[in-house]
Amino acid sequence: MASIGGKDLGDVKSESSTKSSGLFNMPLPYSDSDAALIMDLMGTSRTITVDGVKTGVVADLRTFVTDIEGIMNGSQSGSTFVSSWTNVNKSVLISDFTHSKSEADESKISYTISLIEGTAL
Numbered sequence: 848m849a850s851i852g853g854k855d856l857g858d859v860k861s862e863s864s865t866k867s868s869g870l871f872n873m874p875l876p877y878s879d880s881d882a883a884l885i886m887d888l889m890g891t892s893r894t895i896t897v898d899g900v901k902t903g904v905v906a907d908l909r910t911f912v913t914d915i916e917g918i919m920n921g922s923q924s925g926s927t928f929v930s931s932w933t934n935v936n937k938s939v940l941i942s943d944f945t946h947s948k949s950e951a952d953e954s955k956i957s958y959t960i961s962l963i964e965g966t967a968l
Contacts, residue, residue: 896962
């Protein structure tokens with residue numbers, strides 16, 4: 848079961864994770880790409896995107912949205928994300944949260960949450 852900050856994320860449809868090296872790439876004039884100088888100076892970062900569907904009565908769905916948006920309070924201290932895929936705990940901050948509800952179905956909302964792994968300063 849996937850969760851963030853102890854909040855159940857419902858039915859996770861997909862989860863993607865991108866780990867980036869932050870490489871400094873300096874191509875050389877009049878040279879092909881195999882002559883470029885690449886420096887690994889910046890460390891790594893990970894972005895996790897979770898797409899899911901949360902079901903329940905309208906009051907529960909509103910609470911879910913309010914809870915997730917409440918974590919994004921402008922001074923996040925970090926939350927624990929438990930992956931439904933890897934079942935590994937990661938310390939994350941929420942960078943984006945998008946939710947939508949079909950007018951025809953009051954019992955579910957679709958959402959996307961973008962997370963950045965790390966420790967808040």
